[in-house]
Amino acid sequence: MTKKFVVVCMSRNEARVWNSGTEPNSQVLVFHPPHENAEYRKEREMHEGGRFSEHFDKDYFESIVGALTGADQILFVGHGKGKANWMLLLIQYLEGKHPALASKVVDSVEADIENLTDGQVLALAREWKELNKFNN
Numbered sequence: 334m335t336k337k338f339v340v341v342c343m344s345r346n347e348a349r350v351w352n353s354g355t356e357p358n359s360q361v362l363v364f365h366p367p368h369e370n371a372e373y374r375k376e377r378e379m380h381e382g383g384r385f386s387e388h389f390d391k392d393y394f395e396s397i398v399g400a401l402t403g404a405d406q407i408l409f410v411g412h413g414k415g416k417a418n419w420m421l422l423l424i425q426y427l428e429g430k431h432p433a434l435a436s437k438v439v440d441s442v443e444a445d446i447e448n449l450t451d452g453q454v455l456a457l458a459r460e461w462k463e464l465n466k467f468n469n
């Protein structure tokens with residue numbers, strides 16, 4: 334039976350999720366936090382540089398969680414820098430709120446995600462699968 338391998342490329346401003354494979358031109362789902370909401374932006378700015386505020390990020394994270402449903406393995410790709418490591422924050426959120434999904438995280442890979450195209454993220458995921466002898 335083929336296992337569902339999901340790739341999540343996560344940053345503060347955007348999450349790209351491939352839940353239909355890692356082949357070139359696989360469909361990507363894109364999620365953004367609710368920046369257009371002035372109240373959200375004001376509250377977020379008050380918490381920037383401080384501790385993680387689950388209340389203000391819940392909607393963003395939950396929208397991503399919906400795309401992870403049914404995954405057998407989840408590979409995260411993120412910049413992995415500083416307190417605002419959104420890849421790590423989402424993994425921690427999953428551990429607290431969705432432990433069944435968190436248990437499906439196979440790895441997190443640090444990369445220069447701001448400069449990677451969708452095709453390059455998928456190539457990185459395929460390379461990771463090859464190096465780790467991962468087969469669907």
